[in-house]
Amino acid sequence: MGSADVIVVMGVAGTGKTTIGPLVADALDVPYAEGDDFHPPANIAKMSAGIPLDDADRGPWLDAIGSWAHGRAxxxxxxxCSALKRAYRDRLRAAAPGVAFLHLAGDRALIEARMAERKGHFMPTALLDSQFATLEPLGADEAGVAVDVSGTPEQIADRAVSALRRPAPAA
Structure with missing residues (x-):
């Protein structure tokens, strides 16, 4: 993946998207955008109340992220962006065909423990089950890599950048 690509850092809540994303952006010398900032207030209110978003809720949010990614092409x-379903990633690719995905993946117990330590975030740990139930890992035909979230943020970011810089396998 080249430095001109837009990378979508994806995964369930608590995998470290907001922590790892800026570290990866710094290493690649590109801007970072926080996906949560693209949510309309109604989505944040719904999640804060422990109510999972549905596809209709996610549509405007995905379109806003896709628009940002298109502008960075x-x-x-x-x-x-959690980008949990293939359909969500397809929607982002339709808006910005050059996007690639960095899937932060890990053990549910580790992720839940990290979520429990977070302060001031609107996503409660109660929604983690719905996130895992919704998650569709990257398909073999999708541009991107999966990186394990064990270790320090710096270790995770280093693994991510190394994986993103690896040449894509020949088809």
Whole structure:
């Protein structure tokens, strides 16, 4: 993946998208955008109340992220977005065909423990089950890599950048 690509840092809540995304963006020398900032207030209120978002809720949010990614095409960027379903990633690719995905993946117990330590975030740990139930890992035909979230943020970011810089296998 080249430096002009837009990387979508994806995964369930608590995998470290907001922590790892800026580290990856710094290493690639491109801007970072926080996916949560693209949510309309109604989505944040719903999640804060422990109510999972449905596809209709996610549509405007995915379109806003896709628009940002489209605007960064050819310049590069990193944006966080759970992108849990293939259909969501397809929607982002339709808006910005050059996007690639960095799937932060890990053990549910580790992720839940990290979520429990977070302060001031609107996503309660009660929604983690719905996130895992919704998650569709990257398909073999999708541009991107999966990186394990064990270790320090710096270790995770280093693994991610190394994986993103590896040449794509010949088809």
């Amino acid at each position: 050819g310049h590069g960027g990193v944006v966080s």
